Amino acid sequence: MPTSFLQALLDNTPLDFMDGPLPDGSQGQMLGEGAWLVEPVRSPVMNLVISCGIHGNETAPIELVGRLIEAIRTGILCPQSRVLFVMGNLDAMRAGKRYLVEDINRLFCGKHGEVAMGAEPARAAALEQVLQQFFAGAEPHTPRWHFDLHTAIRGSYYEKFAIYPFVDGLPHDPQAVALLGACDIQTMLLHSKPSPTFSYHASHHFGAKAFTLELGKARPFGQNAGVDVSALERVLAGMIAGVLPALPDYDPAAFRIFEATRDVIKTSAQFKLNLAPDVQNFTPLEAGYVVAEDAGHRVVVQPGEHIIFPNPDVKVGLRAGILVAPAQLKTKSGANAC
Ligand SMILES: O=C(O)CCC(=O)N[C@@H](CCC(=O)O)C(=O)O
Numbered sequence: 384m385p386t387s388f389l390q391a392l393l394d395n396t397p398l399d400f401m402d403g404p405l406p407d408g409s410q411g412q413m414l415g416e417g418a419w420l421v422e423p424v425r426s427p428v429m430n431l432v433i434s435c436g437i438h439g440n441e442t443a444p445i446e447l448v449g450r451l452i453e454a455i456r457t458g459i460l461c462p463q464s465r466v467l468f469v470m471g472n473l474d475a476m477r478a479g480k481r482y483l484v485e486d487i488n489r490l491f492c493g494k495h496g497e498v499a500m501g502a503e504p505a506r507a508a509a510l511e512q513v514l515q516q517f518f519a520g521a522e523p524h525t526p527r528w529h530f531d532l533h534t535a536i537r538g539s540y541y542e543k544f545a546i547y548p549f550v551d552g553l554p555h556d557p558q559a560v561a562l563l564g565a566c567d568i569q570t571m572l573l574h575s576k577p578s579p580t581f582s583y584h585a586s587h588h589f590g591a592k593a594f595t596l597e598l599g600k601a602r603p604f605g606q607n608a609g610v611d612v613s614a615l616e617r618v619l620a621g622m623i624a625g626v627l628p629a630l631p632d633y634d635p636a637a638f639r640i641f642e643a644t645r646d647v648i649k650t651s652a653q654f655k656l657n658l659a660p661d662v663q664n665f666t667p668l669e670a671g672y673v674v675a676e677d678a679g680h681r682v683v684v685q686p687g688e689h690i691i692f693p694n695p696d697v698k699v700g701l702r703a704g705i706l707v708a709p710a711q712l713k714t715k716s717g718a719n720a721c
C-alpha cells in the first residue's frame with residue numbers, strides 16, 4: 384500500500400495510486416487536485432460530499448477525512464454511496480494557514496470573479512466545477528448531502544456546532560437537524576440569507592442538504608485528540624456505506640438553535656471590534672453595547688444577541704462577526720438567491 388492520500392497530498396507527490404478499483408470493486412478517481420470521487424459497484428444510495436481544509440489550518444477535519452479515505456482504500460469501509468472527498472485550500476493546508484491571500488469561503492457562488500485573480504479565486508472556481516461535475520453525475524431522486532468540515536479560530540461555549548445555510552426561503556429541515564444530533568452536534572446556527580460559502584453553494588446550486596460543521600478549535604496536525612468527533616465519523620462512515628442512522632423525531636428540547644440576526648461587516652480600515660481577543664463564540668452580549676465601531680457607524684447590540692466568529696482582522700468589505708439570537712426551527716418562506 385503506497386503512502387496515505389493525505390501525506391501524498393501534503394507532500395505534493397503524485398496521486399495516481401488513487402485512480403482505479405478499490406478492494407470492494409468500487410472505483411476511485413481523482414477529479415483534479417484534492418478531489419477524490421468514489422463510485423460504488425451498485426446503484427448508489429446517496430450522493431455525499433465531504434469537504435475539509437477550505438481553511439488550511441483547520442486540521443481536525445482534514446485528519447478525519449484522511450481516516451475515512453484510508454478506510455475505503457484498505458477495504459475496511461465499503462462504499463454504497465457516491466462520495467466526493469474535497470480537500471479545499473491546498474496551498475494554505477501546506478502552509479498551515481487559514482488562507483494565503485483570499486479566504487476561499489467568501490468566494491463561492493461566483494464571487495471568485497469579483498476579486499483580483501490569484502491562486503485562491505482559481506481554487507474556488509475549480510471547486511465549483513468539481514461540485515458541478517459530481518452532481519451532474521448523480522442519479523435522479525437520490526439524496527444529496529454536503530458536510531463541509533471546519534474548526535473555529537476561537538473557543539466556543541458549545542464546542543461543536545453546525546451552520547445550516549439559508550435554504551432560499553424554504554424551512555430548515557428538522558430531520559436534517561436530528562441527523563446532526565446523531566453526530567453529537569446539538570447547537571445549530573440557522574443562516575437567514577445567502578452567503579458565499581461552500582455549503583451554501585452546494586445547497587443553492589445543487590439542492591444538497593448542506594452544512595458547515597465547526598469541530599472545536601483550530602490546532603496543528605496531530606494535536607486534535609481533545610475534540611471528540613467519533614459520533615460524526617461513525618455517521619459519515621455509515622452514510623458512505625449507504626446507511627443513515629435511525630433518527631428520532633426532531634426534539635426541540637435536545638437542541639440549541641440560534642438564528643443569524645445580522646453580519647458585522649468591516650467597512651473601513653478604521654473598524655474596531657470592542658471584544659476581548661479571548662471572547663468565545665456564542666458569548667451573550669448586553670443590549671445597547673457598542674460591539675463594533677467603523678467609519679461613520681456603530682453596531683449596537685439588540686436584546687438577546689450573542690456573537691460568533693468575531694474577527695477584526697478580515698479584509699475590508701468582509702464579515703467580522705455574526706450576531707445571532709436564540710430561535711426555533713421555523714417554516715417560513717420568502718425566496719432569495721446568491
Ligand atoms: O472561527 C472563525 O472565526 C471562523 C470559523 C469558520 O471558518 N467558519 C466558517 C463559517 C461559514 C458560514 O458562515 O457558513 C467561515 O467563516 O467560513
Ligand SMILES: [Zn+2]
Nearest residue numbers: 438441533534
Ligand atoms: Zn473554517
